[in-house]
Amino acid sequence: MAKKYAEAKTHEWRDLLEQHTFMALAKGGKCGQVKVGAKTIVDLACGEGHYTRALRKAFPKAERVMGVDISEKMITLAKEKEENKPIGIKYVVQDVREEAEAKDEERFDLATAAWLLVYCKSVNELKEMCKAVANYVKPGGRFLTIITNPQMAFDSEGTPKSVILGEMQSNVLSRYAKYGFTVSVPSETPQEGDRLRWSIETSKGPLIIDNYYMPREAYKKSLMEAGFEKIKFYPFELDPNREGFGRNFAIAPFSHLEDANSNDKKEFYQDFLDYPPALCIESWKIRLQ
Numbered sequence: 369m370a371k372k373y374a375e376a377k378t379h380e381w382r383d384l385l386e387q388h389t390f391m392a393l394a395k396g397g398k399c400g401q402v403k404v405g406a407k408t409i410v411d412l413a414c415g416e417g418h419y420t421r422a423l424r425k426a427f428p429k430a431e432r433v434m435g436v437d438i439s440e441k442m443i444t445l446a447k448e449k450e451e452n453k454p455i456g457i458k459y460v461v462q463d464v465r466e467e468a469e470a471k472d473e474e475r476f477d478l479a480t481a482a483w484l485l486v487y488c489k490s491v492n493e494l495k496e497m498c499k500a501v502a503n504y505v506k507p508g509g510r511f512l513t514i515i516t517n518p519q520m521a522f523d524s525e526g527t528p529k530s531v532i533l534g535e536m537q538s539n540v541l542s543r544y545a546k547y548g549f550t551v552s553v554p555s556e557t558p559q560e561g562d563r564l565r566w567s568i569e570t571s572k573g574p575l576i577i578d579n580y581y582m583p584r585e586a587y588k589k590s591l592m593e594a595g596f597e598k599i600k601f602y603p604f605e606l607d608p609n610r611e612g613f614g615r616n617f618a619i620a621p622f623s624h625l626e627d628a629n630s631n632d633k634k635e636f637y638q639d640f641l642d643y644p645p646a647l648c649i650e651s652w653k654i655r656l657q
């Protein structure tokens with residue numbers, strides 16, 4: 369599983385679109401337009417530390433960088449990387465939801481949680497998670513996350529139907545297949561908690577990740593109730609410096625695809641940009657009066 373995860377992370381869009389957008393937001397506050405400092409950073413649900421390391425490098429002057437994950441296996445992998453090449457990250461095994469009331473000095477200027485909120489199956493779970501996340505952030509600090517785009521289900525009209533594990537009829541969004549994944553959505557009128565199933569190609573078979581549908585408003589409301597403001601949603605952008613990127617980028621395991629090595633990345637990723645499968649959310653913790 370961890371190996372499939374690692375391979376799924378090497379797909380080109382993860383770098384050219386996901387990481388580009390997420391890190392531009394982290395560094396710039398508003399897609400790179402404003403420089404934002406952060407002396408203390410926590411990466412929640414850090415997995416094997418992919419973004420924790422990217423954040424450490426993006427903020428070389430940060431005094432404290434920590435990665436948190438519920439999975440011991442993931443934290444072991446992250447710690448191994450830190451031991452092999454120390455860059456100053458502390459990793460801890462922790463369930464984000466179980467973080468006790470933190471003291472002010474223990475809170476962080478910047479908290480990130482790429483692909484964490486997507487596991488919440490109900491608005492109540494989402495509210496609980498957002499409150500827990502807010503506890504890690506200083507007043508005036510920032511929270512950044514990545515979610516599956518709720519709009520995706522509504523854009524599924526006319527997509528092929530299939531039955532997943534005999535359970536239900538699903539619309540399979542195959543427009544993303546050329547990027548190495550598909551997403552199955554329950555219907556064009558999803559209900560809160562409905563499953564959104566990502567199937568990501570790897571050389572060891574597909575990596576299946578289940579996320580749950582939550583309306584965009586529910587994310588906004590849950591974050592607001594947890595004490596965040598200035599909540600903005602950003603679709604992924606293509607890194608403008610690498611639009612012309614060509615053959616020298618390996619897109620295993622689907623380099624057999626005709627246009628996978630296209631020199632015109634903008635054309636290749638147009639469907640991705642027109643129908644964003646994921647969004648970043650940026651929000652700020654309300655300052656104390």
Ligand SMILES: C[S@@+](CC[C@H](N)C(=O)[O-])C[C@H]1O[C@@H](n2cnc3c(N)ncnc32)[C@H](O)[C@@H]1O
Pocket residue numbers: 412413414415416418419436437438439442462463464465481482483484487
């Ligand atoms: C899809 S991975 C994302 C990893 C990393 N953020 C990234 O984008 O590369 C989701 C991670 O969330 C972690 N996770 C899920 N629920 C959690 C919780 N309640 N507290 C801490 N980590 C959690 C999982 O163990 C897993 O490593």
